Amino acid sequence: MEWIIPANSKIYNYEKAFSTYEQIDWKQSANYQVGDIIYIYATMPVKKILYKTNVVEVDLGPSEGYQNPGDWIDKNGFDSFKEVKRFVRLEIEDHVDNEALSLDALLKNGLNGAPQGPLKVSTVLSSYIEKHMSGQIFPDEVSEELEEGQKVKVAVNRYERNPIARKKCIEIHGDSCAVCSMNFGEIYGEVGEGFIHVHHVNPLHEIGKQHVIDYEKDLVPVCPNCHSMLHRKVNGNVLSVDELKKEISEKSIL
Ligand SMILES: [Zn+2]
Ligand SMILES: [Zn+2]
Known part of the structure; x- marks a missing residue:
C-alpha cells in the first residue's frame, strides 16, 4: 500500500529530522503496514511531495515514540505530539524537489485534492509519482x-x-x-x-x-x-x- 501524508514545515522541521536521524517516528493516523510506502507532502507554502519513506515499524506506543523537542518549530505542535498514542516509524528512501510533484501537477495526475490527512495512493498516481521521485543515483x-x-x-x-x-x-x-x-x-x-x-x-x-x-x-x-x-x-x-x-x-x- 502507498500513502501520502501532509507535513507542515511551520510546525515541524521535517527536513532537519530526515537529514539528521536514521529513522523518525510520526503520528500514526491510519492502519499502515510494515513495508508500505509513505510520501511526505509538504503543505503551504511548499505544496509538493518531497520525500519517499518506508514504513519500518507500526503501532508503536508513546514510550517508544521518538521525539526531539529541537525539531519542533511550534511549541504547541510539540505539546500535541506528546499526546500522540500511536506512532509509525519511517525510514527515508528518497528526496527530490521537483515541480512534477507539486500539488498542481499531482492534481492533473490522479490526486483528488490537497492532502489533509493520510491518503491512499491510486495505481495511476503511484506510477506518476514513482516516475518523478528518483532524482538521484545512489547504490543500494x-x-x-x-x-x-x-x-x-x-x-x-x-x-x-x-x-x-x-x-x-x-x-x-x-x-x-x-x-x-x-x-x-x-x-x-x-x-x-x-x-x-x-x-x-x-x-x-x-x-x-x-x-x-x-x-x-x-x-x-x-x-x-x-x-x-x-x-x-x-x-x-x-x-x-x-x-x-x-x-x-x-x-x-x-
Ligand atoms: Zn560503506
Ligand atoms: Zn577510490
Missing part, C-alpha cells in the same frame, strides 16, 4: 566477495543511502574519492558528473537507532572500488579510510 548495494570467491551482496547502511546525508557529505568533502582521489566527472565527463558513493565510517551495529549524523566526521565520499574494499574484512576487521589510503600509496610507489 556494495558487492563483496567471500574468501571462497562466492559473491554476496552487502546492503550498505542507511546513512549511505540517505539522499540528504549524501548531499551534505558531498557539500563538505567534495565528490572525489577520499581514498584514491578518483573523480567520476574528470574521468567519464558529463555522465560521471557528481557520481560517488558515500561511506559511513561507523558500522551500523555500533551505533544506536537515533544516532545523529555528523556529516563531516561520519561520512566520506568514496568510489565504488574503494567502497567495496572498505566493507571487506581482513582478519575479521575492516580497514579505515586512512589505512586503505596507505595501502594504495605504498603500492603505487612500486
Whole structure:
C-alpha cells in the first residue's frame, strides 16, 4: 500500500529530522503496514511531495515514540505530539524537489485534492509519482566477495543511502574519492558528473537507532572500488579510510 501524508514545515522541521536521524517516528493516523510506502507532502507554502519513506515499524506506543523537542518549530505542535498514542516509524528512501510533484501537477495526475490527512495512493498516481521521485543515483548495494570467491551482496547502511546525508557529505568533502582521489566527472565527463558513493565510517551495529549524523566526521565520499574494499574484512576487521589510503600509496610507489 502507498500513502501520502501532509507535513507542515511551520510546525515541524521535517527536513532537519530526515537529514539528521536514521529513522523518525510520526503520528500514526491510519492502519499502515510494515513495508508500505509513505510520501511526505509538504503543505503551504511548499505544496509538493518531497520525500519517499518506508514504513519500518507500526503501532508503536508513546514510550517508544521518538521525539526531539529541537525539531519542533511550534511549541504547541510539540505539546500535541506528546499526546500522540500511536506512532509509525519511517525510514527515508528518497528526496527530490521537483515541480512534477507539486500539488498542481499531482492534481492533473490522479490526486483528488490537497492532502489533509493520510491518503491512499491510486495505481495511476503511484506510477506518476514513482516516475518523478528518483532524482538521484545512489547504490543500494556494495558487492563483496567471500574468501571462497562466492559473491554476496552487502546492503550498505542507511546513512549511505540517505539522499540528504549524501548531499551534505558531498557539500563538505567534495565528490572525489577520499581514498584514491578518483573523480567520476574528470574521468567519464558529463555522465560521471557528481557520481560517488558515500561511506559511513561507523558500522551500523555500533551505533544506536537515533544516532545523529555528523556529516563531516561520519561520512566520506568514496568510489565504488574503494567502497567495496572498505566493507571487506581482513582478519575479521575492516580497514579505515586512512589505512586503505596507505595501502594504495605504498603500492603505487612500486
Ligand atoms: Zn577510490
Ligand atoms: Zn560503506
